[in-house]
Amino acid sequence: MRAADIITKKRDGAELSDNEIEWLIKSYTSNEIPDYQMAAWLMAIFFQGMTDQETAALTMAMATSGDIVDLSQIPGIKVDKHSTGGVGDSTTLILAPLVAAAGVPVAKMSGRGLGFTGGTIDKLEAIPGFKTTLSHREFIANLLTYNIALTGQSAAIAPADGKLYALRDVTATVESIPLIASSIMSKKIASGADKIVLDVKVGNGAFMKNKTEAIRLAETMVGIGQFVDRETIAIVTNMEQPLGMAVGNSLEIKEAIKLLSGQGELALREVCLTLGSHMLVLGKKALTPEDGYRQLAALIDNGQALAKFKEFITAQSGDSTIVHDNTKLPQARFIQEVSSLEQGYVTAMSAAQIGYAAMRLGAGREFKGQAIDLSAGILMQCRLGQAIRRGQPLATIYTNDESRLEEAGLMIRQAVRINTQPAAAIPLVMGIVDKHGFHN
Template identity: 50%
Template structure:
């Protein structure tokens, strides 16, 4: 078998066989096939696409390129969730304790943030003492005992995906639905869970900018899950504005506490309850989403949900007092108000610019090696549809840096002030099952 034959085959829009896909994935992972030939193949895939069967075979080949996590010692149906990335997205922090509270095991592996999107692991490390590295034994014991645990991605999971993603990044082939879907699903399947709920973000702060593209990605990933015997549901959610009001690591921990205490913003509460409900149904705790949602609403209202969050922090070595006293979370030394220079309504929002501004304040990374400031972030005071008077505070920047002029300029340009109030925002577009 020759890689040039596969390039020519895909160049003409033909389908690759499972054996051919295994050949190029293993050959590239092992260093037997050079970058320039895989680059040509990736570009052919970018333009000609892949059939559902090809995408499932590609995902499976990437899973088999490295280690997989064995969760067989964990009792019950293991359910995971994944977000395609957004701004102010602290949904994992909310749904893990909710779903665990109904006996559904959540054995989660999460990543760190890069660029304008934050990472769940970074947010949890804002809590004093919280350990994101657990031994396999502690990880399994925590899930069996408390139904919840989270660790950072490590080991030799999907090395093919790491190599292919790095090559896609420098060859203009990042935005290919088959390649995006197989990349995401290979990591989720290698992590060993039985069922997956996908939070597919769409809008100005998401990777997918159009609803049609988000819908195609969601359907493709659900099809992969079905092909590889994982029950999979995708929830397509709005990222045309940051979720909730807080962006930044300690800020988002604080807001997750608000949601689980019943005082959360409407948008992130709606998204969190929807995703938690689907996870609970996939995990067998409820027969339908309506019953699951009602139970979670009662759990939050009773104060039980916040107690489960405290237990989650405690079992992973963190200080549970920060849940009751969020003022103990890292605090920035400077708080800069960004005020409106026009009157009207917030008619548009560039969420990506908010994420970029937060990164510039110290809350995110430009490169993987960068350190982050847990205290840095942004508090959004005006959201889509809100009326704005001249001089009203649009947002507050939190930082320990001296020079924030550029970050302030970027975040100011994220707000589009209009003379007309826009239509009501839809938080969830559709569910793909």
């Protein structure tokens, strides 16, 4: 085979065979094909798209380009969860112990944040002593003992995806649904999951800006799951405002503790219980999502979810006393309220702008590998639809760099739109995609 022939075939809109895709990915991963040829192939996909069969073949070629995690010694059905990224999205911190407490093994590999989206590994590193890198032996031992283990994404998992994503990032080929879907699903499959629940975000704070695009992405990923015999469902959720009130690493740990204690932001709780209910159904611990929802709500109410969170922290060498004393989490030196200059109703909110404001305060990264301030971030004080008085707080900002307070405050005021009349509410859960298609 020749790379040039495969590029030409895709450029002209023809369907590639599984063997052609597998050969191309294998050759690129082993540095036998140069970046410029792979970039040409990616651009051909960007314009010509891929069939379902091609997308499934690309997914499996990337998934098998490195290690495949073997979880066969763990009893039960292993269900993984993935979010397409958002702002104030601490669902993994809440869902992992909650679903584990319900009896479904939670074996999760997570990443770090880049730009305005937060990374679960960064958030967990705000817990003193917490170990975010586990050996395979430690990972399996924790799963067998505690039903939960979480570690940083290994470079050996789907290395072809890492290499391709870096190339897509600099060749204007990121915004392609087949390429996005195969990237996400290759890592989920390589991570050893039996079944997969996806949280596909839509809105100004998400990668997918409108519902039509989000449903297309969800359908593509669910289709890949069907092709490779990994039952997958996707929940399409709203990201027109931060999901929780907290945006930032230690702040989101505090919010997760609050929610697991039976308090906290209702929208965040609703998304967590909805995603978790489907994880329980796939894991054969609930007959229906409604049954799963009730089980999870009960585990929060009776304290078992919080107890599992403490157990999880201790198992990974963290200080679980932070659950009752969050002053042990990183604390910012400078805290300032951002008040409203107007009166009316919050009719729109740029979640992305709020995420970028948190990044400027030190909570996120502008480039890969950048050090972050685990104490920095934003605690929102308003929600869409809320009535606001002039002088009322919109948010509280936290940082260790006093020079960033003014810029972040301005960004938050620009992100929150206030009008004299309230706007219509947008549903939080916008629908579900399963093997039967999209439905509300």
